Amino acid sequence: MNPNAAQFQTDAGRLAADLTHRQRIQSAMAKYYAARLPRQALFRDWQEGRQTAAETKWAALQQLDEHLLAFEKNATARGTQVHWTSTSEQARQVIVDIIQRHRAQRIVKSKVMTSEEIHLNQLLESLGFEVVESDLGEYIQQLKGEPPYHFVFPCMHLSREEISDLFENHLGTAQTHDPEALTMIARRVLRQKYLAADVGITGANFIVAETGMVSITENEGNARLTAALPRVMITLVGIEKILPRLSDLALFLPMLATAGTGQPLTCYNTMYGGPRQSGEADGPEEWHVVLLDNNRTALLADPEQRDALHCIRCGACLNVCPIFKNVGGFSYGTTYQGPIGAVITPHLRGLQDWKHLSAASSLCGACTETCPVKIDLHHHLLQNRRNAVQQGGGGWEGLLWRAFAFVMNRPRLYRLAVRLGRWAQPLQGLVQGEAFDPLQAWTKTRDLPDLAPQSFRAFWAQRVSAPAPEERRPT
Numbered sequence: 001m002n003p004n005a006a007q008f009q010t011d012a013g014r015l016a017a018d019l020t021h022r023q024r025i026q027s028a029m030a031k032y033y034a035a036r037l038p039r040q041a042l043f044r045d046w047q048e049g050r051q052t053a054a055e056t057k058w059a060a061l062q063q064l065d066e067h068l069l070a071f072e073k074n075a076t077a078r079g080t081q082v083h084w085t086s087t088s089e090q091a092r093q094v095i096v097d098i099i100q101r102h103r104a105q106r107i108v109k110s111k112v113m114t115s116e117e118i119h120l121n122q123l124l125e126s127l128g129f130e131v132v133e134s135d136l137g138e139y140i141q142q143l144k145g146e147p148p149y150h151f152v153f154p155c156m157h158l159s160r161e162e163i164s165d166l167f168e169n170h171l172g173t174a175q176t177h178d179p180e181a182l183t184m185i186a187r188r189v190l191r192q193k194y195l196a197a198d199v200g201i202t203g204a205n206f207i208v209a210e211t212g213m214v215s216i217t218e219n220e221g222n223a224r225l226t227a228a229l230p231r232v233m234i235t236l237v238g239i240e241k242i243l244p245r246l247s248d249l250a251l252f253l254p255m256l257a258t259a260g261t262g263q264p265l266t267c268y269n270t271m272y273g274g275p276r277q278s279g280e281a282d283g284p285e286e287w288h289v290v291l292l293d294n295n296r297t298a299l300l301a302d303p304e305q306r307d308a309l310h311c312i313r314c315g316a317c318l319n320v321c322p323i324f325k326n327v328g329g330f331s332y333g334t335t336y337q338g339p340i341g342a343v344i345t346p347h348l349r350g351l352q353d354w355k356h357l358s359a360a361s362s363l364c365g366a367c368t369e370t371c372p373v374k375i376d377l378h379h380h381l382l383q384n385r386r387n388a389v390q391q392g393g394g395g396w397e398g399l400l401w402r403a404f405a406f407v408m409n410r411p412r413l414y415r416l417a418v419r420l421g422r423w424a425q426p427l428q429g430l431v432q433g434e435a436f437d438p439l440q441a442w443t444k445t446r447d448l449p450d451l452a453p454q455s456f457r458a459f460w461a462q463r464v465s466a467p468a469p470e471e472r473r474p475t
Contacts, residue, residue, distance in 0.1 A: 004333055005356035012327035012360070021157060025325050028156050032319050035262025042264060043254075053255055054374040057310035060209075060242050061300060067209035067242045068291065074212025075289060078274030083290045088118035091292050095120065095201070095234055098288055099129065102232055104198030108190075110216070110223035111135040112203035113151050113313060114236045114292055117335045117348070120201075132193045134222040136186050143170045149329040151336060152260050152315035157328060190222070200230035200284065204237040205312070206252060207289075210245045214272045214289065217256060221268050233275070233284035238292050240300075240309040252312065259372040260314035299347040305380050308343050310373040317367035317377060323360050332357060339367035343380040351388055358384035415455075422451050 015021055040046045060067055072082045085091040091114075099107065107129055115121065121142075124131045133142045137154030141147065143166050148154035155163070160177045167173045173185050202223050206215040214235055216223045227233050243252065249269075257263040276283035300306050318324045318338030329337040334345045334354065342357035358381045367377040389398045407413050 002353060002356065004353055007333055008331055008356055008360070011331040011333070015328045015331055016326045021328060022326060024157060024159070025328065028153070029319055029325060032262055036258060036316075037262075039258040039262050039264055043258075049251060049255060050372055050374050053251055053372055054307075054310060056243070056248055056251070057373050058307065060244050061240065061306065061309055063244075064239065064242060064300065067244055068239060070209040071207055071212050071242065074210070075274065077212065078277070079287070080212065080274045081286070081288045083288060084293075085290055086293045088292075088294050091118050091236065091290055091294070092120060092123050094288075094290055095236070096123065096127065098232065098234060099124070099199055102198060102286075104232065105129060106193070106197045107131045107199045107201060108134050108193050108197040108226050108230065109138075109201040110203065110218065110226040111138055111154075112201060112236055113148075113335060114203055114238055115201065116147060117294065118236075118292070120236070132190070132197075134190050134193070134226055135218075136183065136220060136222075139186055139190065140166065143167075146330070147335070150315060150318060151313060152318075194225045194229045197226075197230040199232045199234060200226040201234045201236065202226055204235055204241055205256065206243050206249065207237055207241050208243050208246050208249070208271075211271075211273065213246070215249060215253070216270050216272065217253060217266045217268070218270075219261070219263075219267045224268060224270055227270075227272060227284065228282045231285045233272075233287045234290060235272070235288070236290045236292060238294070238296060240296055240311070255372045256312050256314050259312075259316040259370070295348045299344065302347070304383055305343065305347070307375050308340070308347070308377075308380060310375050311340050311344070312373060314372060316370045316372060317375075320366040320370045322362055322364065322366070327360070339377045339381070340375070343375075343377055343384065346384050346388075351384065351391060355384060355388035358382075358388070415457075418451070418455060422453070425451055 043049050075082055083094045085094055105128075107124060109115065109121075109131060111133075112120075121131050121133075133139045135154070137156075138148060140155045140158065140163055141149070149157045158166075160179060160182065163182055164175050164177055167182065167185050168175055171185065171189060176182060176185075202214075202216060204214045205217045207213070208215065214237070216227075218224075243249065253269055254265050257266045260266075272287070275287040276285055296309060299309055315338070317340050318329075321338050324338045332338070332341055332345075334341055334349065334357070336345060339361065342361065345357055346354045361378065361381045363378050363381065365378045368375065368379070371377060389401075407417055
């Protein structure tokens, strides 16, 4: 078995059986649902907003090359340096070169999921740089030595007690279970990191072609400090984050907040237009934007699934996914979890190595229904499964499905198989739960449904051939 798939099955089985973990996640999701629905109602027409957002992203991707060139032209006009990178290796090298050229040692980062995607922290730390995550959830996960659990709520799986223990062990602080006190502990530590940092690294929620500006949405203000205090700012962003016009943000910013956290608008929405200009009081002396492809153009070339690039990383599909709510974020073993991760990870990291994520789905369609930019997520999961089999990755499962299709397309053979199934059904009870049970993976946690004693075809034939009851006439 693929080692990634084997690890997924191990982790998913362990976490699905952890009732405390499941209760925490489902409790957090219940609060999210309660917050999101009233915010959606504030839109004049939420469904029309979804349609407009989907069409805007579609148009942006149809002319992606033109919009990216326009962004570069407008950004460089104000002194920004734009770097084009095809692979994660190129992106890492560009960032390392910038840091080394400035002889920097201390780096502070706001939430940057693309840096998780290219494993930037590990490289920088191996080269001797101090790297500190400034987003509270990301900082907690960094202290734990773990990746983000959820790309919007990085430490949603932890309790206050666990966070307090973590701070006590790593920062030497006193025990407290008060959320505000825990936040203030992190704030005191991180403020010193901002002041000492040589380089700040940010991500971006959107980049605007019309103005050459970057839009960053956050709730803590840490990205503003990351961008304002260090001498050098680096923004790492995927090329799919492009929007054609500044006015598009009037829809996308409230939609991102509503779908992501159930807020009407996030606390901080900041536009960056370049390094510090003459007469400005703060901001970096030098600003670099690193545009990351990393197989995004390969996904763009897929006419069936290119709409997956519409994703604005709101996390809404994770929040409604029954699989995510039971197996958790770490089980996926990749940067992007949940339905969107199961769709795009095989494109970004290899279909045969990550096809198992597309199989980890109930295909209920909740992800597609909730997506604010109308990505056809559950159908894309089916398409990934199909493509994996067509590439020769079906294995025994592919052979079984081909046998199933062969039988189902031949009525006589199907009827024979049903009769044999009824004959063999009592034997299932003898082997159920044993090591040689062919259906052990299913019967270990559920009962195998019994076949009906009579098929509908047989029932109908018997009904038609039976004599009609005598008509009863009134006396």
